Amino acid sequence: MGLVKAGSKGTLGTAPTGAAAPEDWTALLEHADAGHRRHAAQALGDRPDAAATLAARLPREPDPAVREALLTALVRIGSPEAAAGLAPMLASEDAGLRNGALESLQQMPVDAVEPQMDALAGSDDSDLRIFAVLLAARLGPAERSARLHQALERDPHVNVGLTAAEAVAELGDPAALPALEAFAARFPDDPCVAYTVDAARRRFRGAS
Amino acid sequence: MAPPSEEPTDGAVSPADYRTLCDLLRERTGLSFTEAKRYYVQRRLAERVEATRMPSVRDYLNLLRFQASGAEMQLLVNLMTVNETYFFREKYQLDCLVNGMLDEVVRHRRPGERVRLWSAGCATGEEPYSIAITLLERWPRVDEFQIELYASDIDSMALDRAREGVYGERSLQALPAELVERYFRPVAPGSWRIIDELRESVDFSLVNIVDPAQVRRFTGIDVVFCRNLLIYFDDLGRRNAAAMFHEALSPGGFVALGHSESMSRMSSLFVPRRFPDAILYQKPAEGAGA
Numbered sequence: 001m002g003l004v005k006a007g008s009k010g011t012l013g014t015a016p017t018g019a020a021a022p023e024d025w026t027a028l029l030e031h032a033d034a035g036h037r038r039h040a041a042q043a044l045g046d047r048p049d050a051a052a053t054l055a056a057r058l059p060r061e062p063d064p065a066v067r068e069a070l071l072t073a074l075v076r077i078g079s080p081e082a083a084a085g086l087a088p089m090l091a092s093e094d095a096g097l098r099n100g101a102l103e104s105l106q107q108m109p110v111d112a113v114e115p116q117m118d119a120l121a122g123s124d125d126s127d128l129r130i131f132a133v134l135l136a137a138r139l140g141p142a143e144r145s146a147r148l149h150q151a152l153e154r155d156p157h158v159n160v161g162l163t164a165a166e167a168v169a170e171l172g173d174p175a176a177l178p179a180l181e182a183f184a185a186r187f188p189d190d191p192c193v194a195y196t197v198d199a200a201r202r203r204f205r206g207a208s
Numbered sequence: 209m210a211p212p213s214e215e216p217t218d219g220a221v222s223p224a225d226y227r228t229l230c231d232l233l234r235e236r237t238g239l240s241f242t243e244a245k246r247y248y249v250q251r252r253l254a255e256r257v258e259a260t261r262m263p264s265v266r267d268y269l270n271l272l273r274f275q276a277s278g279a280e281m282q283l284l285v286n287l288m289t290v291n292e293t294y295f296f297r298e299k300y301q302l303d304c305l306v307n308g309m310l311d312e313v314v315r316h317r318r319p320g321e322r323v324r325l326w327s328a329g330c331a332t333g334e335e336p337y338s339i340a341i342t343l344l345e346r347w348p349r350v351d352e353f354q355i356e357l358y359a360s361d362i363d364s365m366a367l368d369r370a371r372e373g374v375y376g377e378r379s380l381q382a383l384p385a386e387l388v389e390r391y392f393r394p395v396a397p398g399s400w401r402i403i404d405e406l407r408e409s410v411d412f413s414l415v416n417i418v419d420p421a422q423v424r425r426f427t428g429i430d431v432v433f434c435r436n437l438l439i440y441f442d443d444l445g446r447r448n449a450a451a452m453f454h455e456a457l458s459p460g461g462f463v464a465l466g467h468s469e470s471m472s473r474m475s476s477l478f479v480p481r482r483f484p485d486a487i488l489y490q491k492p493a494e495g496a497g498a
Contacts, residue, residue, distance in 0.1 A: 002351045003340055003409035038455070042420045065454055068477055072447050100476065107443040 026053050034063040041066060045073030048081070055085025058097065067097070071104045080112045087116040090131045102131055110139055121147060126157035133160060137167040144171075149179035158187050162196055169200035177204060221250050225265045229253065232272060237285055237362055238418035238445035252287040256280070282364055289363045289440075291331040295338045295375075296382040298435055301464045302338060304485035305431065306347040309462055313430045319352040324429045326456065328417050328449075329437030330359035333370025334379055336410045337402055339433065341391055358426065360415035367412050373402035418448040426456040436466035438474070450475035460493040 025047075028040035041057075044050035054070050054077075061067045074082040086108075089101035105113050113135055120132035129151070136147035151164035161183045168176035180197050187193040221229070229249065230241050241249050253265065260280065262268040272281050296302065313323060327336040336359035343350050361367050377398050380388055392400035415422045417434075418441070432453050438446045453463050454477045463478060464486065465471060471478045471489040478489035 002353075002355060003343065003406075004354045004356060005408055005411065039420070042451075064477055065451070068447075068451055068454075068475060072444070072451055075444050075447065096476065107447070 026050070029053065029057050034066050037061070037063065037066045038069045041069035041073045045069075045076040048077050048079055051077050051079055051082040051085050055082070055089075058085075058089060058101075059092065059094075064096070067100065071100045075104045075107045078108045078112050080115050083108055083112040083116055087120065090120070090128055091125065102134065105135055106138060114139065114143070117147065121151075126155075126160055129155060129157065129160045130163045133163045133167060137171065145173065145175065149176060152176070152179040152183040153186075158190055158193060161187070162192060165193075165196045165200055169196070169203050172203060174204040177201070221246075221253060221265050225269060226250075228269055229272075232269070233285075233288070234442060234445065236281060237416055238441045238448060239285070239288060239362075240440065240442035240445060241288075249288065252284070255287065256284050286363045286365045289331075289361075289366070291363065291366045293331050293334045294379045294381055295334045295341075297334065297338070298467060299382070301433070301435070301486045301488075302342040304464070304483045304488065305339070306342055307485055308483050309431065309488065310343075310347055310349070313460070313462070314349065314353060317353065321353060322356060322428070323353045324356045324358065324458075325431045326426060326429045326433070327357070327359040328415070328432055328434040328453070330361050330370060330412070331363070331366045332375075332379075333359065333373060333402075333410070333412070334375070335359070335433060335435070336370075336412075337373070337391075337406060340406050340409055341387060345387070357410045358429075359410050359412050360417070361412075362414070362416050364414050367414055370410075371407070371412050373407045375400055375402070417452055418445055420452065420455075423452040423456060428458050429453075429456045430458055430461045432457065432461070432463045434463060434465060436469070438469055439466065443474075446474040450477065454478070454491055457491040459491060461491050463489040463491075465489065 025040040025043045028036050029044070031037050031040070037057075041054060044054055051074060054073050058067065058070050061070060071086075074086055083105060086101045086105055089097050090105075092098045092101070105116075117132060117135065117139075120128050120135070123129055123132070133148065133151050136144055136151075138144075139147065148164045148168050151160050152168070155161050155164070165180060165183060168180065177200075180200055184193055184197040226243075226246060226249070233239050233241060253268070257265055257268045260268060260271065262271060272284065275281070310323065314321075317323075325339060327339060330336050336357055340357055343355060359370065361370070374395060375392075380392070380400065388400065391403055391406055393403060395401045415426075417423055417437075434449070434453065438449055441449060450463075450471060454475070457463070462481070463471065472480065477491070479492055481488045481490045
């Protein structure tokens, strides 16, 4: 025994062929077997018109590997429709789905995600506004600055402002300093705000 | 067609053609090249444009896109991949393999059952042969199980060299002399060939690890070594690769990544496991959840 010639006895599996006609993949997304659902999700990642179908399956999908395949397929499609299908998952009570949706949106092209930004940034839910800030950090410079500075200067929830403060500090753009100072002035008694803004100031000094 | 002014005359590639090439490579192979790699890519591209006698970069890109055999894409990929490695590279993970990982893998297996290891992105073969040598030298239970060792790469020329098993001093630099003597035979000054027994113990194959159709034949794998490969992929490519490994692994199986790589930034499907020698990523056992 010990090392044997791998594959010499035909022990490794063979890739399934002719698994399903394209129109059958959608039906296979609902199959009882998780392996079939995962393969269907992988296959549908090649079809931009499947974005809504993939997104609709996500909240009902119990298997983590299939869920990951659904999310990856949506990232692969990377269209505004795919982003629109994912955005509602940011409000899910399921932390795994919520984080998966956020990571996936962060990996999508900016053009696909941008149409979702206004609704997220204007939400009554501060958690969604935090997600909007995290997504804004990936936008083009002008759009990004406008959204991050607005969160610093106006958002009523301190955690949204803190997320924006960390984002501008990471980006290292000294033009954000007035917005940061405005944020510090709005929450003068919060030590976390003072610390974060001070850290950003020091970073900008190092960068300039 | 793009206006003639977009076609540089100094051998450089236009920004539009560079983007097209990078998109095509990402789409077909998962490999990701940014603007920072332009010089590296451009040199290899120019080499292939000249070799194929294509009148322009744009014509060469069309050849890549539409050639039914995919042969030219394979040749370009061979040029684009980096195969610099050596025996016992990142040895701490080989230590981990025989100091705990495999004992855990076989905990519930009977003698004679299979253990499957996969070196994904094996380049010229140093990694799978290092695994084989480590098992033979240092895992006391090596003879109790049928150990299958698979190795794959997207570079067909690197695989040819791996199968041939001939290495220079640079590849052998970290191997103790007694292991060189035991597992290699000199074939020329400064050149050694790995012994046939070892060469025949590794199953080499051409695989694009982000292509589900190609990876699906790997099933029941217990350990995947994928070190310093995913750094060449973008987020989506890494995510796809992680999903492929998850699919190929048995429940409780492990992934070993390079020292600068972390699964937590690629996939939530694995659980980090700290062993005395290394941190690995484990597919949860059945019933354990993700």
